[in-house]
Amino acid sequence: xIRLSSGxxxxxxxxxxxxxxxxxxxxxxxxxxxxxxxxxxxxxxITKIRxxxxxxxxxVMAVLSVPVEWASDLSDWFGxxxxxxxxxxxxxxxxxxxxxxxxxxxxxxxENTRLxxxxxxxxSPVDTLVTPRVVAVQGGPYVRxxxxxxxxxxxxxxxxxxxxxxGVVGRVLMVGAAASRVLLITDxxxxxxxxxxxxxxxxxxVGRNSQLLSLQFLPVxxxxxxxxxxxxxGDGGVFxxxxxxxxxxxxxxxxxxxxTLADLENLDFVRILKFDPRTMEPGExxxxx
Amino acid sequence: xxxxxxxxxxLVARGVGPFALAxxxxxxxxxxxQTDGLGWAMPHVTLAFVFYWIVHNQKAIPVLALFLLGLVxxxxxxxxxxxxxxxxxxxYVLLANQRRFFINRSFxxxxxxxxxxxxxxxxxxWLLESFYRGQPMPVGPLFLSLxxxxxxxxxxxxxxxxxxxxxxxx
Numbered sequence: 001x002i003r004l005s006s007g008x009x010x011x012x013x014x015x016x017x018x019x020x021x022x023x024x025x026x027x028x029x030x031x032x033x034x035x036x037x038x039x040x041x042x043x044x045x046i047t048k049i050r051x052x053x054x055x056x057x058x059x060v061m062a063v064l065s066v067p068v069e070w071a072s073d074l075s076d077w078f079g080x081x082x083x084x085x086x087x088x089x090x091x092x093x094x095x096x097x098x099x100x101x102x103x104x105x106x107x108x109x110x111e112n113t114r115l116x117x118x119x120x121x122x123x124s125p126v127d128t129l130v131t132p133r134v135v136a137v138q139g140g141p142y143v144r145x146x147x148x149x150x151x152x153x154x155x156x157x158x159x160x161x162x163x164x165x166x167g168v169v170g171r172v173l174m175v176g177a178a179a180s181r182v183l184l185i186t187d188x189x190x191x192x193x194x195x196x197x198x199x200x201x202x203x204x205x206v207g208r209n210s211q212l213l214s215l216q217f218l219p220v221x222x223x224x225x226x227x228x229x230x231x232x233x234g235d236g237g238v239f240x241x242x243x244x245x246x247x248x249x250x251x252x253x254x255x256x257x258x259x260t261l262a263d264l265e266n267l268d269f270v271r272i273l274k275f276d277p278r279t280m281e282p283g284e285x286x287x288x289x
Numbered sequence: 290x291x292x293x294x295x296x297x298x299x300l301v302a303r304g305v306g307p308f309a310l311a312x313x314x315x316x317x318x319x320x321x322x323q324t325d326g327l328g329w330a331m332p333h334v335t336l337a338f339v340f341y342w343i344v345h346n347q348k349a350i351p352v353l354a355l356f357l358l359g360l361v362x363x364x365x366x367x368x369x370x371x372x373x374x375x376x377x378x379x380x381y382v383l384l385a386n387q388r389r390f391f392i393n394r395s396f397x398x399x400x401x402x403x404x405x406x407x408x409x410x411x412x413x414x415w416l417l418e419s420f421y422r423g424q425p426m427p428v429g430p431l432f433l434s435l436x437x438x439x440x441x442x443x444x445x446x447x448x449x450x451x452x453x454x455x456x457x458x459x
Contacts, residue, residue, distance in 0.1 A: 028356045035371030053364045065320050136319040141430035143367030
């Protein structure tokens with residue numbers, strides 16, 4: 001049994017001597033245990049407490065991050081000065097190359113629109129709802145999530161997909177008024193339906209709290225090689241289909257490791273997508289609904 | 290004659306300051322700086338704080354402050370709400386009874402003591418997390434967290450010590 005008094009000797013005498021101190025410790029311990037058990041049974045009060053804390057801490061984090069951003073900007077500025085000549089050369093080359101790509105993209109866009117009209121296929125339903133900033137990383141040994149500075153005030157709701165321009169980041173898990181928590185795809189609890197771009201085979205990307213994810217539930221005759229690109233499949237309706245997700249980095253027997261395309265270790269701004277899976281139904285006829 | 294304002298500021302700095310400092314450190318470590326993969330291995334600041342406080346201070350820690358500090362740690366680390374307050378209070382009670390072993394001892398002895406306490410506390414957190422999530426959690430990330438926490442103790446202890454010295458001067 002835990003002894004709350006230090007006995008006859010020792011310098012800890014007095015730590016628990018004040019009247020009511022044992023009671024206070026017992027009550028706080030009981031309160032902590034109650035919170036823990038309520039969380040275990042997923043009581044809504046716990047979600048409210050967490051979202052309340054999110055809304056309080058987010059402005060604090062925004063203030064704390066200002067000097068860090070200044071230091072980072074200053075470092076980037078000096079870094080840019082050093083490489084300004086090389087960057088200029090590279091940008092000239094990129095510009096020439098991208099002009100060629102622009103012509104190709106415009107032609108393909110026109111062709112795509114024409115084909116969609118012929119097939120009565122709906123437009124891609126993926127729009128950006130809001131582009132918040134990551135203000136804090138929320139994580140420990142068993143959690144990978146970040147806090148962003150947009151919440152219900154911007155129309156954010158649970159389950160929305162979050163990406164960067166490189167690829168999928170995660171999904172919104174907990175929404176406060178001014179802040180939201182985003183569960184990263186590398187989190188232990190993350191499961192994302194995906195497909196292999198080259199073969200079209202479907203699987204599930206499972207987070208494991210490390211930089212790599214496991215590709216599981218592939219068909220028995222799986223055909224996956226290192227370097228294959230992985231896209232979201234759209235199954236389940238949380239993530240829109242065909243979003244860039246990851247790249248296969250190791251294949252051994254039935255185990256396939258993938259690395260995320262988005263740089264989850266250095267997140268800055270992210271896009272929360274406004275995605276309604278109902279608009280994916282082919283041959284929509286909303287007048288008749 | 291009324292006490293000067295600096296007197297009250299000093300009282301607040303002595304009473305609330307250490308907890309505010311610990312909470313600030315917990316939050317500062319959560320800033321999204323470029324980490325290249327190391328950002329998730331963060332030291333358990335509040336555990337280091339409780340150990341340092343008990344070994345180096347005569348006064349009892351306000352239990353409510355400990356509870357709030359634990360909640361901040363829960364929030365920052367994404368742990369189940371209530372888990373870190375429980376761990377901190379149990380560590381506090383156990384350590385308060387064994388404080389005499391660390392008084393007037395070398396830093397190495399204190400550091401070894403902290404390593405032992407941190408190992409036990411994080412092992413307990415593993416049990417709680419596994420119960421909470423309904424399955425045994427992997428041990429690897431916990432071990433990394435333990436190593437980082439033990440390695441960071443001299444730095445965190447230095448920060449707490451510097452603060453204590455600066456407040457005691459007034």
